[in-house]
Amino acid sequence: METLELEFPTKAQDFLPLKGTDYLELYVGNARQAAHYFQTAFGFQPLAHAGLETGLHDRESYVLVQDKIRLVLTSPLTKDTAIGRHLDRHGDGVRVVALWVNDAVQAYEETTKRGAKPFLKPTVEEDEWGRVVRSGIHTYGETVHVFVERTAYDGPFLPGFKAWKPDYRPAPVGLRYVDHMVGNVGWDEMNVWTKFYAEVMGFSQLVSFDDKDISTDYTALMSKVMSNGNGRIKFPINEPAEGRKKSQVEEYLDFYDGPGIQHIAVATNDIVETVTQLKSRGVEFLQVPKTYYDDLLGRVGHIDEELNELRKLGILVDRDEEGYLLQIFTKPIMPRPTLFFEIIQRKGAKSFGKGNFKALFEAIEREQELRGTL
Ligand code: FE2
Secondary structure: OOOOOOOOOOOOOOOOOOOEEEEEEEEOOOHHHHHHHHHHOOOOEEEEEEOHHHOOOOEEEEEEEEOOEEEEEEEEOOOOOHHHHHHHHHOOEEEEEEEEOOOHHHHHHHHHOOOOOEEEEEEEEEEOOEEEEEEEEEOOOOOEEEEEEEEEEOOOOOOOOEEOOOOOOOOOOOEEEEEEEEEEOOOOOHHHHHHHHHHOOOOEEEEEEOOOOOEOOOOEEEEEEEEOOOOOOEEEEEEEEOOOOOOHHHHHHHHHOOOEEEEEEEEEOOHHHHHHHHHHOOOOEOOOOHHHHOOHHHHHOOOOOOHHHHHHHOOEEEEEOOEEEEEEEEOOOOOOOOOEEEEEEEEEOOOOOHHHHHHHHHHHHHHHHHHOOO
């Protein structure tokens, strides 16, 4: 794969060891119904709950889990709350990207002394299952990173949450872990935020795409991928680029009213089975033209999967030096054209599907055309 020159160290710094994504918290208009949606459509399992019954008066949260992915869905219970203002401004979206650390105090100190804007000073929370320490910093837009140290905790989720055990439990669909999370930032801000991840969080730059890589006849964007040392956390950062029409990143920035998380990519070991399940449960995916498959094997070489199955489901394939990957993108899952999910299966490839960008962005443009936002 051809890449641009990397401006940041190719080896990440180890002052901020991250063990993985701990949880993602979404602020949503109706957490109870959103929980039902993620159970029914995506196969997430009920894990924990906090609300009036646990002594909260201003908000309610449902926590869902599927293998290593934890989603927290939070809604306000009263008017004039910070969560309510967040919802009014952004619509439903990701507020917290929580990262699992061994030492939340150290994570806070190392990042804030390198210039991170504090969000949450190190805070100890305890209940009968033990203690958790959390701290947090701001990143782009109103998105925050919370560092979670849970070495001395074996409760269902976090102190203050009770186990949530409803009878309703649709089966999982094989989602395993968060592969990467993409942020959209404003014009000329990509380098500001890649610099933030390099300097403040010790990430290195994996790869870079310019507007020649990611453009169609009409729209364009630029992207750089930042990763932590062990590669478990990967944050591609997009910014819009000049095109003849409005790009998907600009559309996102308009509707989200600023930078935020654009998509959450979740990994599966069997994308054909996972996507078959998701489709049968009503999840809608972007469709590329059937001609995409005409010369697919010529482009990517031998693959283990049945071409017909991939064509039927609309799954995309790309290859790099190390292997290949299969991927598919949902339509936005919110009323606003903002957040969506990617389902990805890696078979050796460590890249992000560059060979699919053009087909994919043309599919997004067709949706934008329908929305009147192209
Ligand atoms: Fe992605």
